[in-house]
Amino acid sequence: GAGVSQSPSNKVTEKGKDVELRCDPISGHTALYWYRQRLGQGLEFLIYFQGNSAPDKSGLPSDRFSAERTGESVSTLTIQRTQQEDSAVYLCASSSFDSRVSPLHFGNGTRLTVT
Amino acid sequence: DAKTTQPTSMDCAEGRAANLPCNHSTISGNEYVYWYRQIHSQGPQYIIHGLKNNETNEMASLIITEDRKSSTLILPHATLRDTAVYYCIVSRGNTGKLIFGQGTTLQVKP
Secondary structure: OOOOEEEOOEEEEOOOOOEEEEEEOOOOOOEEEEEEEOOOOOOEEEEEEEOOOOOEOOOOOOOOEEEEEOOOOOEEEEEOOOOHHHOEEEEEEEEOOOOOOOOOEEOOOEEEEEO | OOOOEOOOEEEEEOOOOEEEEEEOOOOOOOOEEEEEEEOOOOOOEEEEEEOOOOEEOOOOEEEEOOOOOEEEEEEOOOOHHHOEEEEEEEEOOOOOOOOOOOOEEEEEEO
16 A cells, blocks of 8 residues: 655755645554654654644754644645755654554655755 | 664675664663664655564564563565664553664665
């Protein structure tokens, strides 16, 4: 079946502009995660959605970052007034809640370049 | 969630077994050990997980020590396509965020 889909795959934007990154999780997956990966670095947790519960926003680096998810479907990560240090690959993952140990399924990310 | 310690890099000859260690000395009783890998320019891929028993699937085997303070991921016959960064994570399960460390860069050489 279809995996996690992210769009766009690449985005180049000018410093100061706002960007929206989209994630389509696997159908039926109630949990959705956003991570950031800077060049040559590990994955940095940003935010976690689980069903209708309040999201865990503890990883968002500043108030310029926000994310939304409607129900158990698409999620959008928005970065306002982009800065050069926001340049990174933004990865989305989803998992089912059939059991506690359902693995995460990742998309291939959106590569964001801020010039 | 407990922290993990992994070597920064390892080499392995093609066709040989790759044994990737992970220390998680502060793991608690309800935390699982997960392994993921990330091939260049792709999102991470789930490999295997375990609680206290050894586990095997079509990709790899996971050996967890009796005290659960360390584990080893075994790729029985490494191929060039197994060259990737391998992440060991401990977590209570999909009840929240998974914290990825820096992982081990495995280079499989011909």
